[in-house]
Amino acid sequence: MSVEKIVRETVLKNISEKLEIGEVELDQNLFEMGLSSMGFIKSMVALESFYDIELEELLPEECSTLRKIISMVNTALESRDDNA
Numbered sequence: 001m002s003v004e005k006i007v008r009e010t011v012l013k014n015i016s017e018k019l020e021i022g023e024v025e026l027d028q029n030l031f032e033m034g035l036s037s038m039g040f041i042k043s044m045v046a047l048e049s050f051y052d053i054e055l056e057e058l059l060p061e062e063c064s065t066l067r068k069i070i071s072m073v074n075t076a077l078e079s080r081d082d083n084a
Contacts, residue, residue, distance in 0.1 A: 004074060010050065011070050014043050026067040031060065047073055053080050 016024055018039040024030070030040070040060050047069075048055055053076040063069050 003077065007073050007077070008070050011047065011066060011073060014046055015066060015069070018043055024066060026070075027065050029064050030066070031064055051077060053077060
């Protein structure tokens with residue numbers, strides 16, 4: 001399984017648990033679906049801890065979809081690996 005697929009599945013699982021709903025589409029606005037600011041922060045901290053990365057300064061409006069969050073995690077992983 002590719003790293004991108006693993007990241008996608010991990011992010012999807014994490015956010016879905018916070019929303020307590022079934023399926024979430026990649027481009028749906030997570031805040032319109034009920035994700036709170038606190039849920040967002042907890043999700044980002046969990047992802048940072050899980051992947052041992054530091055995500056850039058996060059503004060919820062800039063990370064409102066799964067696609068954007070997945071992209072940020074992938075970028076942080078690439079940066080971490082380049083600096084290792």
